[in-house]
Amino acid sequence: MSERSERTDRHSSERSGVRSTRFEHVLQLGDDALVAAQRLSEWVSRAPELEEDMALANIALDELGQARLLLSYAAEIEGAGRTEDDLAYLRTDREFRNCQLVELPDSRSAGGGAPDFAVTIAKLLCFSAYQHLLYQRLSDCGDERLAAIARKAVKETAYHLDHATLWTLRLGDGTEESHRRVQAAVDEVWPYTHELFEADDRAEVDPASLRDAWLSTVEKVLAEATLTRPGDGWAPTGGRSGIHTEALSYLLGEMQSLHRAHPGATW
Protein backbone atom coordinates (compact mmCIF):
# COMPACT_ATOMS: atom_id res chain seq x y z
CA MET A 1 0.00 0.00 0.00
CA SER A 2 1.47 3.37 -0.95
CA GLU A 3 2.04 6.01 1.67
CA ARG A 4 -0.58 8.20 0.08
CA SER A 5 -3.39 5.65 0.18
CA GLU A 6 -2.51 4.74 3.74
CA ARG A 7 -2.99 8.36 4.66
CA THR A 8 -6.29 8.54 2.79
CA ASP A 9 -7.43 5.39 4.54
CA ARG A 10 -6.62 6.73 7.94
CA HIS A 11 -8.28 10.01 7.07
CA SER A 12 -11.51 8.35 5.95
CA SER A 13 -11.66 6.05 8.95
CA GLU A 14 -11.22 9.06 11.22
CA ARG A 15 -14.07 10.73 9.39
CA SER A 16 -16.34 7.73 9.74
CA GLY A 17 -15.40 7.61 13.43
CA VAL A 18 -16.48 11.20 13.84
CA ARG A 19 -19.68 10.45 11.97
CA SER A 20 -20.58 7.49 14.16
CA THR A 21 -19.89 9.57 17.29
CA ARG A 22 -22.23 12.29 16.04
CA PHE A 23 -24.81 9.64 15.12
CA GLU A 24 -24.63 8.22 18.66
CA HIS A 25 -25.09 11.62 20.27
CA VAL A 26 -28.06 12.69 18.18
CA LEU A 27 -29.51 9.21 18.69
CA GLN A 28 -29.24 9.64 22.47
CA LEU A 29 -31.18 12.90 22.33
CA GLY A 30 -33.78 11.43 20.00
CA ASP A 31 -34.24 8.27 22.05
CA ASP A 32 -34.64 10.29 25.27
CA ALA A 33 -37.43 12.28 23.64
CA LEU A 34 -39.10 9.28 21.99
CA VAL A 35 -39.20 7.09 25.09
CA ALA A 36 -40.33 10.02 27.28
CA ALA A 37 -43.15 10.72 24.79
CA GLN A 38 -44.29 7.10 24.73
CA ARG A 39 -44.25 6.80 28.53
CA LEU A 40 -46.13 10.07 29.05
CA SER A 41 -48.74 9.19 26.46
CA GLU A 42 -49.84 6.28 28.67
CA TRP A 43 -51.78 8.87 30.68
CA VAL A 44 -53.99 9.76 27.73
CA SER A 45 -57.60 9.10 28.74
CA ARG A 46 -56.42 8.04 32.23
CA ALA A 47 -55.10 11.26 33.80
CA PRO A 48 -56.68 12.42 37.08
CA GLU A 49 -58.49 15.24 35.26
CA LEU A 50 -59.47 16.01 31.69
CA GLU A 51 -57.42 19.20 31.83
CA GLU A 52 -54.32 17.37 33.04
CA ASP A 53 -54.90 14.70 30.41
CA MET A 54 -54.57 17.40 27.74
CA ALA A 55 -51.53 18.95 29.39
CA LEU A 56 -49.63 15.65 29.56
CA ALA A 57 -50.64 14.76 26.01
CA ASN A 58 -49.37 18.14 24.81
CA ILE A 59 -46.05 17.57 26.53
CA ALA A 60 -45.82 14.06 25.06
CA LEU A 61 -46.49 15.48 21.59
CA ASP A 62 -43.78 18.10 22.04
CA GLU A 63 -41.36 15.31 22.92
CA LEU A 64 -42.50 13.22 19.97
CA GLY A 65 -41.91 16.20 17.68
CA GLN A 66 -38.38 16.56 19.01
CA ALA A 67 -37.81 12.82 18.60
CA ARG A 68 -38.88 12.93 14.95
CA LEU A 69 -36.53 15.81 14.11
CA LEU A 70 -33.64 14.22 15.99
CA LEU A 71 -34.09 10.68 14.68
CA SER A 72 -34.48 11.95 11.10
CA TYR A 73 -31.24 13.85 11.54
CA ALA A 74 -29.51 10.84 13.11
CA ALA A 75 -30.59 8.69 10.16
CA GLU A 76 -29.14 11.25 7.74
CA ILE A 77 -25.84 11.37 9.63
CA GLU A 78 -25.63 7.59 9.59
CA GLY A 79 -26.16 7.60 5.84
CA ALA A 80 -27.14 3.93 5.74
CA GLY A 81 -30.54 4.45 4.17
CA ARG A 82 -32.48 4.14 7.43
CA THR A 83 -35.36 6.53 8.24
CA GLU A 84 -36.78 7.90 11.49
CA ASP A 85 -39.35 5.08 11.39
CA ASP A 86 -36.67 2.42 11.01
CA LEU A 87 -34.87 3.84 14.04
CA ALA A 88 -38.02 4.10 16.14
CA TYR A 89 -39.75 0.87 15.19
CA LEU A 90 -37.11 -1.60 14.09
CA ARG A 91 -34.47 -1.44 16.79
CA THR A 92 -34.40 -3.72 19.81
CA ASP A 93 -34.01 -2.52 23.40
CA ARG A 94 -30.24 -3.04 23.36
CA GLU A 95 -29.96 -0.64 20.43
CA PHE A 96 -31.75 2.20 22.25
CA ARG A 97 -29.54 4.91 23.73
CA ASN A 98 -32.01 6.70 26.04
CA CYS A 99 -31.29 7.32 29.70
CA GLN A 100 -33.02 4.90 32.06
CA LEU A 101 -34.93 7.73 33.77
CA VAL A 102 -37.38 8.16 30.89
CA GLU A 103 -38.19 4.46 30.56
CA LEU A 104 -39.11 3.99 34.24
CA PRO A 105 -42.76 3.05 34.72
CA ASP A 106 -45.11 5.59 36.28
CA SER A 107 -45.67 3.39 39.30
CA ARG A 108 -43.70 3.10 42.51
CA SER A 109 -42.12 -0.25 43.25
CA ALA A 110 -44.19 -0.39 46.46
CA GLY A 111 -47.37 0.66 44.69
CA GLY A 112 -48.46 -2.68 43.24
CA GLY A 113 -47.99 -1.48 39.66
CA ALA A 114 -50.72 1.18 39.80
CA PRO A 115 -49.69 4.37 38.02
CA ASP A 116 -48.98 7.23 40.40
CA PHE A 117 -49.26 10.80 39.13
CA ALA A 118 -46.57 11.85 41.63
CA VAL A 119 -44.02 9.59 39.90
CA THR A 120 -44.84 11.16 36.54
CA ILE A 121 -44.34 14.63 37.99
CA ALA A 122 -41.08 13.71 39.75
CA LYS A 123 -39.67 12.25 36.54
CA LEU A 124 -40.89 15.21 34.49
CA LEU A 125 -39.29 17.67 36.89
CA CYS A 126 -35.89 15.95 36.75
CA PHE A 127 -35.99 15.26 33.03
CA SER A 128 -37.38 18.58 31.79
CA ALA A 129 -34.92 20.57 33.91
CA TYR A 130 -32.12 18.55 32.28
CA GLN A 131 -33.52 18.81 28.77
CA HIS A 132 -34.14 22.53 29.12
CA LEU A 133 -30.54 23.23 30.17
CA LEU A 134 -29.14 20.96 27.49
CA TYR A 135 -31.20 22.49 24.68
CA GLN A 136 -30.27 25.98 25.88
CA ARG A 137 -26.61 25.10 25.52
CA LEU A 138 -27.12 23.28 22.20
CA SER A 139 -28.95 26.32 20.77
CA ASP A 140 -25.65 27.92 19.83
CA CYS A 141 -23.52 24.85 19.25
CA GLY A 142 -21.42 24.40 16.12
CA ASP A 143 -23.81 21.91 14.51
CA GLU A 144 -26.29 24.28 12.85
CA ARG A 145 -28.99 21.66 12.28
CA LEU A 146 -28.86 20.47 15.88
CA ALA A 147 -28.84 24.08 17.12
CA ALA A 148 -32.02 24.81 15.14
CA ILE A 149 -33.78 21.78 16.65
CA ALA A 150 -32.62 22.87 20.11
CA ARG A 151 -33.91 26.42 19.65
CA LYS A 152 -37.37 25.07 18.92
CA ALA A 153 -37.24 22.60 21.80
CA VAL A 154 -35.99 25.06 24.37
CA LYS A 155 -39.33 26.89 24.45
CA GLU A 156 -41.23 23.63 24.71
CA THR A 157 -39.12 22.31 27.56
CA ALA A 158 -39.43 25.63 29.42
CA TYR A 159 -43.13 24.93 29.57
CA HIS A 160 -42.64 21.28 30.61
CA LEU A 161 -40.41 22.42 33.47
CA ASP A 162 -42.97 25.02 34.49
CA HIS A 163 -45.74 22.42 34.53
CA ALA A 164 -43.68 19.96 36.56
CA THR A 165 -42.61 22.70 38.96
CA LEU A 166 -46.16 23.89 39.65
CA TRP A 167 -47.33 20.35 40.34
CA THR A 168 -44.34 19.49 42.52
CA LEU A 169 -45.11 22.55 44.65
CA ARG A 170 -48.76 21.65 44.96
CA LEU A 171 -48.19 17.98 45.72
CA GLY A 172 -45.28 18.60 48.07
CA ASP A 173 -46.95 21.42 49.94
CA GLY A 174 -50.46 19.98 49.58
CA THR A 175 -52.00 17.30 51.77
CA GLU A 176 -50.17 14.84 53.97
CA GLU A 177 -50.93 12.09 51.45
CA SER A 178 -49.76 14.08 48.41
CA HIS A 179 -46.57 15.06 50.27
CA ARG A 180 -45.87 11.44 51.21
CA ARG A 181 -46.41 10.21 47.67
CA VAL A 182 -44.36 12.83 45.86
CA GLN A 183 -41.50 12.46 48.36
CA ALA A 184 -41.51 8.70 47.75
CA ALA A 185 -41.55 9.36 44.01
CA VAL A 186 -38.62 11.79 44.14
CA ASP A 187 -36.66 9.32 46.30
CA GLU A 188 -37.31 6.57 43.79
CA VAL A 189 -36.31 8.42 40.62
CA TRP A 190 -33.38 10.39 42.07
CA PRO A 191 -30.72 7.65 41.58
CA TYR A 192 -31.54 7.58 37.87
CA THR A 193 -30.71 11.27 37.44
CA HIS A 194 -26.97 10.63 37.85
CA GLU A 195 -26.84 8.97 34.45
CA LEU A 196 -27.96 12.23 32.80
CA PHE A 197 -24.71 13.93 33.77
CA GLU A 198 -22.10 11.30 32.95
CA ALA A 199 -19.09 12.98 31.41
CA ASP A 200 -18.75 12.72 27.64
CA ASP A 201 -16.18 15.12 26.25
CA ARG A 202 -16.94 14.12 22.66
CA ALA A 203 -20.50 15.44 22.85
CA GLU A 204 -21.38 18.94 21.59
CA VAL A 205 -22.20 19.78 25.21
CA ASP A 206 -20.58 17.67 27.93
CA PRO A 207 -23.50 16.56 30.12
CA ALA A 208 -21.29 16.74 33.23
CA SER A 209 -21.11 20.52 32.83
CA LEU A 210 -24.89 20.80 33.32
CA ARG A 211 -25.14 19.18 36.74
CA ASP A 212 -24.53 22.24 38.92
CA ALA A 213 -27.14 24.35 37.14
CA TRP A 214 -29.55 21.40 37.17
CA LEU A 215 -29.07 20.88 40.89
CA SER A 216 -29.71 24.52 41.69
CA THR A 217 -32.97 24.46 39.69
CA VAL A 218 -34.27 21.20 41.11
CA GLU A 219 -33.10 21.73 44.70
CA LYS A 220 -34.89 25.09 44.76
CA VAL A 221 -38.17 23.51 43.65
CA LEU A 222 -37.85 20.65 46.15
CA ALA A 223 -37.11 23.07 49.01
CA GLU A 224 -40.05 25.29 48.15
CA ALA A 225 -42.26 22.20 47.92
CA THR A 226 -41.14 21.23 51.47
CA LEU A 227 -39.54 18.07 50.07
CA THR A 228 -36.26 16.53 51.16
CA ARG A 229 -33.60 16.35 48.49
CA PRO A 230 -32.52 12.69 48.37
CA GLY A 231 -28.90 11.80 49.03
CA ASP A 232 -26.54 10.78 46.25
CA GLY A 233 -25.66 7.12 46.50
CA TRP A 234 -26.64 4.35 44.14
CA ALA A 235 -26.31 5.53 40.56
CA PRO A 236 -27.70 3.02 38.05
CA THR A 237 -26.32 3.49 34.56
CA GLY A 238 -26.00 1.89 31.16
CA GLY A 239 -28.73 3.45 29.02
CA ARG A 240 -26.26 5.27 26.79
CA SER A 241 -24.66 1.97 25.86
CA GLY A 242 -27.88 0.02 25.48
CA ILE A 243 -28.26 -1.44 28.97
CA HIS A 244 -31.80 -0.82 30.17
CA THR A 245 -34.30 -1.80 32.82
CA GLU A 246 -36.85 -4.41 31.83
CA ALA A 247 -39.44 -1.63 31.61
CA LEU A 248 -38.04 -0.49 28.25
CA SER A 249 -38.73 -3.85 26.59
CA TYR A 250 -42.42 -3.70 27.48
CA LEU A 251 -42.63 -0.09 26.37
CA LEU A 252 -41.04 -0.90 23.01
CA GLY A 253 -43.19 -4.01 22.66
CA GLU A 254 -46.29 -1.83 22.75
CA MET A 255 -44.83 1.01 20.69
CA GLN A 256 -43.48 -1.22 17.93
CA SER A 257 -46.14 -3.93 17.73
CA LEU A 258 -48.20 -2.30 15.00
CA HIS A 259 -45.25 -1.50 12.78
CA ARG A 260 -43.82 -4.97 13.20
CA ALA A 261 -47.16 -6.68 12.46
CA HIS A 262 -47.91 -4.42 9.50
CA PRO A 263 -44.56 -3.19 8.14
CA GLY A 264 -44.85 0.17 6.44
CA ALA A 265 -48.43 0.75 7.59
CA THR A 266 -49.60 4.35 7.20
CA TRP A 267 -52.73 6.23 8.21
Next chain:
Amino acid sequence: MSGEGGGGQDWPLWEVFVRPRRGLNHSHVGSLHAPDAELALRNARDLYTRRQEGVSIWVVPASAITASSPDEKDAFFDPAGDKAYRHPTFYHVPEGVEHL
Protein backbone atom coordinates in the same frame (compact mmCIF):
# COMPACT_ATOMS: atom_id res chain seq x y z
CA MET B 1 -54.25 8.03 40.79
CA SER B 2 -57.09 7.48 38.36
CA GLY B 3 -59.97 5.77 40.06
CA GLU B 4 -58.73 6.89 43.48
CA GLY B 5 -61.35 9.37 44.45
CA GLY B 6 -61.23 11.54 41.32
CA GLY B 7 -60.42 14.56 43.49
CA GLY B 8 -61.04 17.05 40.70
CA GLN B 9 -64.74 17.11 41.33
CA ASP B 10 -63.96 19.72 43.97
CA TRP B 11 -61.86 21.79 41.60
CA PRO B 12 -63.61 25.09 40.95
CA LEU B 13 -64.81 26.14 37.52
CA TRP B 14 -63.01 28.91 35.63
CA GLU B 15 -64.18 30.92 32.64
CA VAL B 16 -61.58 31.49 29.94
CA PHE B 17 -61.17 34.59 27.78
CA VAL B 18 -58.71 34.69 24.89
CA ARG B 19 -57.45 37.67 22.91
CA PRO B 20 -56.95 36.32 19.39
CA ARG B 21 -54.46 39.03 18.40
CA ARG B 22 -53.35 42.50 19.34
CA GLY B 23 -56.02 45.13 18.94
CA LEU B 24 -58.93 42.75 19.49
CA ASN B 25 -60.81 42.21 22.74
CA HIS B 26 -60.59 39.14 24.90
CA SER B 27 -63.55 36.90 24.05
CA HIS B 28 -65.09 34.16 26.12
CA VAL B 29 -64.03 30.81 24.67
CA GLY B 30 -65.16 28.30 27.28
CA SER B 31 -64.54 27.02 30.76
CA LEU B 32 -62.42 24.48 32.62
CA HIS B 33 -61.66 23.03 36.04
CA ALA B 34 -58.46 23.86 37.92
CA PRO B 35 -57.36 23.90 41.57
CA ASP B 36 -56.13 27.51 41.42
CA ALA B 37 -55.65 30.49 39.11
CA GLU B 38 -52.08 29.65 38.11
CA LEU B 39 -53.00 26.17 36.94
CA ALA B 40 -56.22 27.46 35.37
CA LEU B 41 -54.10 29.70 33.17
CA ARG B 42 -51.89 26.79 32.13
CA ASN B 43 -54.85 24.52 31.50
CA ALA B 44 -56.40 27.28 29.38
CA ARG B 45 -53.21 27.49 27.37
CA ASP B 46 -53.34 23.75 26.71
CA LEU B 47 -57.07 23.55 26.01
CA TYR B 48 -57.79 26.75 24.10
CA THR B 49 -54.59 27.96 22.42
CA ARG B 50 -53.16 24.72 21.01
CA ARG B 51 -53.61 26.02 17.48
CA GLN B 52 -52.26 29.51 18.04
CA GLU B 53 -55.69 30.96 18.75
CA GLY B 54 -54.41 33.67 21.04
CA VAL B 55 -51.80 36.03 22.34
CA SER B 56 -53.27 36.63 25.78
CA ILE B 57 -55.47 34.68 28.20
CA TRP B 58 -57.65 35.73 31.12
CA VAL B 59 -59.11 33.24 33.57
CA VAL B 60 -61.89 34.26 35.94
CA PRO B 61 -63.47 32.16 38.69
CA ALA B 62 -66.92 31.29 37.36
CA SER B 63 -68.27 32.05 40.83
CA ALA B 64 -67.11 35.68 40.44
CA ILE B 65 -69.39 36.24 37.48
CA THR B 66 -72.81 37.75 38.11
CA ALA B 67 -75.06 36.86 35.19
CA SER B 68 -78.38 38.25 34.08
CA SER B 69 -81.23 35.84 34.58
CA PRO B 70 -83.18 34.43 31.64
CA ASP B 71 -86.37 35.34 33.57
CA GLU B 72 -85.40 39.00 33.44
CA LYS B 73 -84.83 38.91 29.69
CA ASP B 74 -87.89 40.96 28.76
CA ALA B 75 -87.31 43.72 31.30
CA PHE B 76 -83.60 43.84 30.55
CA PHE B 77 -83.46 43.82 26.79
CA ASP B 78 -86.80 44.51 25.16
CA PRO B 79 -87.00 48.24 26.08
CA ALA B 80 -84.00 48.87 23.80
CA GLY B 81 -85.85 47.36 20.85
CA ASP B 82 -87.59 50.46 19.53
CA LYS B 83 -84.87 53.05 20.20
CA ALA B 84 -83.33 53.23 16.78
CA TYR B 85 -81.79 56.59 17.60
CA ARG B 86 -79.28 54.81 19.79
CA HIS B 87 -77.66 53.27 16.74
CA PRO B 88 -75.03 55.54 15.23
CA THR B 89 -76.37 55.03 11.73
CA PHE B 90 -76.25 58.72 10.87
CA TYR B 91 -72.49 58.81 10.52
CA HIS B 92 -70.41 57.90 7.53
CA VAL B 93 -67.65 55.50 8.46
CA PRO B 94 -64.45 56.53 6.73
CA GLU B 95 -62.97 53.86 4.54
CA GLY B 96 -60.26 51.72 6.05
CA VAL B 97 -61.50 51.87 9.65
CA GLU B 98 -61.53 48.42 11.12
CA HIS B 99 -63.01 46.82 14.22
CA LEU B 100 -65.94 49.23 14.59
